[in-house]
Amino acid sequence: MYIMKINIxxxxxxxxxxxxCVGILVPAIAQDDMASDTMGGKxxxxxxxxxxxxxxxxxxxxxxxxxxxxxxAIQHRFGTVENGYEDFWGLYAPSNIRxxxxxxxxxxxxxxxxxxxxHNTWDFDVKYALVKQARKGGWPISLTYYxxxxxxxxxxxxxxxxxxxYSYFNQLxxxxxxxxxxxxxxxxxxxxFNAVEGYxxxxxxxxxxxxxxxxxxxxxxxxxVSNTISxxxxxxxxxxxxxxxxxxxxxxxxxxxxxxxxxxxxxxGNYYNIVPxxxxxxxxxxxxxxxxxxxxxxxxxxx
Numbered sequence: 001m002y003i004m005k006i007n008i009x010x011x012x013x014x015x016x017x018x019x020x021c022v023g024i025l026v027p028a029i030a031q032d033d034m035a036s037d038t039m040g041g042k043x044x045x046x047x048x049x050x051x052x053x054x055x056x057x058x059x060x061x062x063x064x065x066x067x068x069x070x071x072x073a074i075q076h077r078f079g080t081v082e083n084g085y086e087d088f089w090g091l092y093a094p095s096n097i098r099x100x101x102x103x104x105x106x107x108x109x110x111x112x113x114x115x116x117x118x119h120n121t122w123d124f125d126v127k128y129a130l131v132k133q134a135r136k137g138g139w140p141i142s143l144t145y146y147x148x149x150x151x152x153x154x155x156x157x158x159x160x161x162x163x164x165x166y167s168y169f170n171q172l173x174x175x176x177x178x179x180x181x182x183x184x185x186x187x188x189x190x191x192x193f194n195a196v197e198g199y200x201x202x203x204x205x206x207x208x209x210x211x212x213x214x215x216x217x218x219x220x221x222x223x224x225v226s227n228t229i230s231x232x233x234x235x236x237x238x239x240x241x242x243x244x245x246x247x248x249x250x251x252x253x254x255x256x257x258x259x260x261x262x263x264x265x266x267x268x269g270n271y272y273n274i275v276p277x278x279x280x281x282x283x284x285x286x287x288x289x290x291x292x293x294x295x296x297x298x299x300x301x302x303x
Contacts, residue, residue, distance in 0.1 A: 042137030050133065050142060050177040051185075053263040053299050054102065054110075056220045057234040057252045058271045058279060062144045062175035062185055064110050064129040069303035071102035071112070077272050077295040080285060090293050098274045102127075104303075116274050123150040123275055133177060144173045150275050164195035169277040181224040188217045191277035197245070214247075215239040216280040222256065230256040232265060238280065247283040252295075265297040 051061035054071060065071060079093020087093040095117075102112030108129040115122055125148035133142040152158075152165045159165055168191070175185035196210040220234040236250040254267025270285040272293060285291035 043135040044138040045135050046132035046142075047135055047177045050175050050183045051222055052230070052256060052258045053301065054127075055263075055265070055297050055299060056185075056222065056232055057254065057265060057267050057269060057295075057297070058236070058250065058274070059187060059218050059220055059234060059276070060127065060144075060146045060171070060173060061220070062129070062142045062173045064108055064127055064144060065102070065104045065301060066303050067104050067107045069102075069104045069110075069301055071100075071110075071299060071301045073098075073100040073102075073114075073300075074298040075100065075274050075295070076297075077274060078293050080272075080291045080293045082290055096272055096274055118273055118275075118278070120153040121150050121275055121278075122153060123148045125149075133175070140176065142173075142175045142177075144175075146171045146173060148276070150277060159195070161195075166194050167275075167277045168192040169275075169280075171276070182221070184219070184221040186217065186219050188215070189276070189280060190215055191280045193277065193281065210242045210245065210281075211240055213240065214242075214277075214281045228257055228259065230258070232256045232267065234269070236271070236280065236283075238283075245284075247281055248286045250279065250283055250285075251287050261301055261303075263297070263299045263301075267295055268292045269295060271295075 051063050054061060054063060054065070055073060055075070075098040077096045079087060079090035079095065081089040083090070083093070098114050098116040100112060100114035102110050104110045110127040111125070113122065113124045125146065127144060127146045129142070129144050131139050131141065131143040133139050147170045148168070150167045150169070169189065171187050171189035173185055173187045175183060177183045191214040193212055196212055216236060216238050218234065218236045222230050222232050224230045232255065233253040234250070238247045238249060248270065250270040252267050252269025252271065254265055257264045270287050270292060271279040271283055272285065273279045273282065285293070
């Protein structure tokens with residue numbers, strides 16, 4: 001019988017995250033109601049620029065570009081820094097790169113695809129804005145769904161079945177533009193891999209496997225220090241406990257430089273895989289051991 005194992009320590013992290021979000025959102029709701037009552041009337045138009053673009057370090061943001069927008073992203077991750085000068089703190093180590101493309105054919109809906117160097121992975125994604133935060137008196141949060149399917153296109157001898165190539169990712173992104181300069185989002189997610197690793201003893205008898213499904217939660221924030229520069233940070237906490245080789249959390253932080261059509265982010269973090277389900281389920285880099293890497297995202301949007 002299949003039993004999903006949950007890490008109790010991770011639940012404590014999750015509870016802390018939920019309480020933090022409640023602490024942010026509840027006063028925000030009260031503030032909106034008060035503003036509506038004292039100033040008169042409501043402004044139900046969506047807030048602008050909760051985040052600058054589709055990506056905040058390793059996670060999708062709540063934002064969906066306007067109808068007719070075309071988005072191009074280059075995501076690059078160097079190697080980890082622990083070898084020091086030997087590979088120039090990871091800059092000359094094997095890197096991972098993703099090229100991504102997105103288009104908004106109708107309002108609130110973006111579709112896209114990308115290709116990642118690691119395992120020659122193609123991904124096809126969809127993103128839909130379910131609710132948008134209003135400027136005054138309406139919804140106090142924005143809510144967006146993001147999902148993808150990824151295909152590992154390495155040679156056939158790497159797979160017992162063709163379906164083993166597939167993995168999936170589903171995420172709800174809940175965000176609040178708290179002030180003109182500060183935005184925060186929390187994103188629970190579910191990753192699924194059709195094929196997972198098994199673990200055997202010396203007699204080649206299977207002792208256990210990883211779970212096919214993996215729950216996680218991410219918290220991200222952005223603070224503007226000027227019209228073009230922001231401080232960005234992100235934390236990803238795994239929740240599901242596997243038989244062995246549990247993934248490590250990810251902590252990342254950096255700077256974002258942006259204009260109306262370009263965004264450049266440079267940061268340090270633990271995630272290497274770029275495709276979200278691979279990051280959430282297989283991250284082996286431990287920030288407590290200093291296993292950080294340098295990464296950057298470059299995006300260009302036409303609308």
